[in-house]
Amino acid sequence: MSTTGVSEHMSVSGPIDLTGRVAIVTGAARGIGQAIACALAREGADVVAADLLSVDETISDVRDRGRRALGVGCDVTKSADVAKVVNSCLDEFGKIDILVNNAGVLSRVGLEETTEEIWYRDVDVVMTGAYRMTQAVFPSMKERGYGKIVNISSVSGKIGGAVSKSSDGADALHGRSGPAYAAAKGGVLAFTNWVAKDGGRYGIYCNAVCPGGTDTDMTRGFDYGVESLPIARMAKPEDIAEAVVFLASQASNYVTGQALNVDGGLVMG
Ligand SMILES: NC(=O)c1ccc[n+]([C@@H]2O[C@H](COP(=O)([O-])OP(=O)(O)OC[C@H]3O[C@@H](n4cnc5c(N)ncnc54)[C@H](O)[C@@H]3O)[C@@H](O)[C@H]2O)c1
Numbered sequence: 001m002s003t004t005g006v007s008e009h010m011s012v013s014g015p016i017d018l019t020g021r022v023a024i025v026t027g028a029a030r031g032i033g034q035a036i037a038c039a040l041a042r043e044g045a046d047v048v049a050a051d052l053l054s055v056d057e058t059i060s061d062v063r064d065r066g067r068r069a070l071g072v073g074c075d076v077t078k079s080a081d082v083a084k085v086v087n088s089c090l091d092e093f094g095k096i097d098i099l100v101n102n103a104g105v106l107s108r109v110g111l112e113e114t115t116e117e118i119w120y121r122d123v124d125v126v127m128t129g130a131y132r133m134t135q136a137v138f139p140s141m142k143e144r145g146y147g148k149i150v151n152i153s154s155v156s157g158k159i160g161g162a163v164s165k166s167s168d169g170a171d172a173l174h175g176r177s178g179p180a181y182a183a184a185k186g187g188v189l190a191f192t193n194w195v196a197k198d199g200g201r202y203g204i205y206c207n208a209v210c211p212g213g214t215d216t217d218m219t220r221g222f223d224y225g226v227e228s229l230p231i232a233r234m235a236k237p238e239d240i241a242e243a244v245v246f247l248a249s250q251a252s253n254y255v256t257g258q259a260l261n262v263d264g265g266l267v268m269g
Pocket of ligand 1: 152212217
């Protein structure tokens with residue numbers, strides 16, 4: 001089976017094996033993005049780790065797994081930074097097989113306190129950031145006839161904000177993810193479907209993962225009431241990363257335009 005493109009996208013699904021693949025992961029400095037970079041590397045992929053923060057730890061994790069790694073400082077709200085990530089990847093590794101749009105920020109204020117500044121920040125990083133990165137990798141994926149794009153959305157994008165409260169109970173009204181975040185994550189799902197519909201003919205797959213409450217810096221100090229879930233614990237970044245590996249691999253060669261909840265059973269169906 002070819003690993004270089006052309007009619008490869010018509011291949012039937014097979015076992016997970018990312019040997020020789022090249023992946024870009026945004027927001028890869030910590031949390032879910034770091035776990036995704038490590039899991040992709042474990043399965044054989046070389047990784048470009050992009051983030052506002054230092055990605056040194058992620059780079060050494062990827063290299064520890066025997067894969068090549070490149071760190072690129074990047075703010076996904078800046079087109080020039082996005083172009084730098086994509087060009088650096090092409091210069092260093094010659095291709096892009098996988099893009100994981102993971103960078104995100106979360107505001108927790110209610111509707112009346114959501115200023116335009118807060119609104120645009122969440123939308124710019126989460127939704128427009130995914131658009132910028134996807135647009136930037138598209139020509140090269142199209143030319144090679146292959147690409148797996150995975151967008152990290154959220155259950156918030158499906159149910160209008162995951163409910164949580166600050167663990168100390170002091171700020172009970174502001175734990176739930178805010179309207180800007182929910183709208184941005186919902187937008188990511190619609191964008192995912194658009195890209196999936198358009199990309200299929202070029203061998204480009206696009207799917208989303210919708211995590212529930214996951215134990216990272218983003219959720220520290222908030223109580224997600226997980227004891228009432230069918231799987232009664234917070235997710236760990238690795239829970240999300242393994243779903244991404246499936247969608248980034250040829251194990252999912254008949255799956256596109258899907259939003260996979262990885263949420264312990266919070267949202268069913
Ligand atoms: N933790 C959760 O419960 C949860 C649930 C659902 C979805 N998510 C989503 O998962 C993704 C990862 O979140 P996490 O929990 O690991 O949070 P996190 O805050 O630990 O990590 C987010 C990463 O994105 C980076 N980032 C933020 N803005 C950026 C920008 N403009 N450009 C480049 N990088 C930027 C941060 O520096 C950070 O490294 C986010 O999209 C988040 O919305 C998280």
